[in-house]
Amino acid sequence: MADDKVEPSAGLPRNKIGPKIAEFFLVLMDIIKVVLLGGPVMFRTVLNILRPRKLKNVSGQLALITGGANGLGREMALLLADHGCNIVIVDIDLKSAEKTCDDLRKKRVSAHAYQVDVSSFKDVETLAAKINGDIGPVDILINNAGLIHFTFLQNSSVDEVNKLIDVNVKSYIWVTKIFLSEMMERKQGHIVAISSICGIYPHPWAVMYTTTKHAVNGFMGALREQLRLQGYGRQIRTTCVSPYYISTRKDVTDFLQEPRFELLTTEYSARVIVDGILRNEPTVAVPPFLDLGIRLMQIFPVKIQQLVRDIVVKEHDLHSVKA
Incomplete structure (x- = not known):
């Protein structure tokens, strides 16, 4: 019973103090190891900022x-074609996808268009x-398909929520x-996800859209670590x-009629995105360093964060969504 007496200064039974101290020093040694190994990594990171790889x-x-038929997907395809990359455009809008492929072939690369609902597992399986x-x-996979939905949660219908999550x-x-399975077999590949600043910065005027983009960021972060642990x-x-936000999306420009910051x-x-892909950057913010801020x-x-939202971002001035 005496061994279980709690010392006022320690707050733990005497027979548990020793292991706790040992655990503390083990963790401390691990932290020191991380600092020593991480120093060169931080140096290379700063060097890459000053002199990109x-x-x-x-x-x-x-x-x-x-x-990839329109907008950002089309522009990325054209830029990758400039680097000699052959392109597959997958879109629900086949007519626009074929038009984009015609423009890509003028750059002397092969281009193919497929009409697919990428939210259907069976359809994607057939596509592959x-x-x-x-x-x-496929060497480079760019998940770019997406829907934008500006509204508060209570104004989102069940169908709208399901569609957002599906796409x-x-x-x-x-x-x-x-x-991914084939990339693993070949031991090469590059997987890209076009998320949104809403995946880092929760947007109150787009609750479900923000939710889906946080999911994308979490998915890509977990996938990166899975591949590292598996040796890939x-x-x-x-x-x-x-x-x-990008200016060519009509749903964005209609909503952000007088944005606090100029649209991209x-x-x-x-x-910026294609440069990041070609430099094997694990994360890319557009504009650069926005995510750091x-x-x-x-x-x-x-x-304090709410003061920034009110004074700097001026979210309360967005009146085009009904509460």
Whole structure:
């Protein structure tokens, strides 16, 4: 019984103090090891900012872009084609996808259009079989298909919520799951997800859209670590992209009639994203360092963050959504 007496200064039974002290020093040694090993990594990270790493050669590789018929997907396809990349456009809008492929072929690369509902696992499975049979294995997979939905939670219908989750989350999971197996067999590939700044910064005027983009960011972060643990970290790259709002989306421009910050152009956004992909960056913010500013803001108490929202971002001035 005496051994179980709690010392006022320790707060723990005497027979448990020794193991706790030993555990503390083991963790401390691990932290010191991380600092020693992480120093060169931090140095290289800063060096890469000052002198970005070279673009990798993707000439002759095959890139698949979902939602690639228009807007950001189309611009990324054109830029990748400039680097000699062959393109597969997957979109529900087949007419626009074929028009984009016509423009891509003018750059002397092969281009193919497929009409597919990427939220359907069976349809994506069938697509993968067709691409492997018609063209060959996919080297770069860009999950770009997505829906934007500006409204408060109580104004989102059941059908709207299901559709958002199907397209913005499930399609990324299904497409990645199906094409990842072959990348593992070949021990090479690159998986890209076009998320949103809403995946880092919760947007109160787009509750369900924000929810889906947080899911995408979590999915890509977990996938990156899965591949690293399985030994594919250097063979299969991942890139999660978080852009600010882009001006070519009509649903965005209609909602953000007088935005606090200027909307991005599609051309600029695509250029930053493709450069990030070709540099094997695990995360890309558009514009660069926007995510760093947001993450720094999240260090502060919620009340301070809300002051930033009210004074700097001026979210309360967005009146086009009914409460």
